[in-house]
Amino acid sequence: MNAVDPLGRLQERLRRFAAARDWERFHDPKNLVMALxxxxxxxxxxxxxxxxxxxxxxxxxxxxxxxxxxxxxxxxLYLLRLADVTGIDLEAAAHDKIIANARRYPPIPGRKD
Ligand SMILES: [Mg+2]
Known part of the structure; x- marks a missing residue:
């Protein structure tokens, strides 16, 4: 995610927010999942x-x-921060998950996704 997309801009803002308060040391994946x-x-x-x-x-x-x-x-915001510190592209992961769900749960015949 780069800084021009909406999620990337929010992540950048969260990064600055955490850095300005010296909270990065608390923002490991385990703590962020617990906060989430x-x-x-x-x-x-x-x-x-x-x-x-x-x-x-x-x-x-x-x-x-x-x-x-x-x-x-x-x-x-906690989910975005978690995605940031783990390096996971949340938007791509969400698209992948929708594709996986579509395979697992096909649409009702006659309806399209
Ligand atoms: Mg709350």
């Missing part, structure tokens, strides 16, 4: 006691939406 899991738990917490209909409209709910956005961002 913690943030995923916080995301779960937002919808934990919400019924299914309310969860479907959470993106339009004035109370839930900002909390969802914050925790989704936390998960996303």
């Amino acid at each position: 899991a913690g943030e995923a738990g916080e995301l779960v917490e937002v919808l934990q006691w919400v019924d299914q209909d309310s969860s479907r409209s959470a993106g339009q709910d004035p109370l839930l939406r900002p909390r969802l956005a914050e925790e989704m961002a936390d998960v996303f």
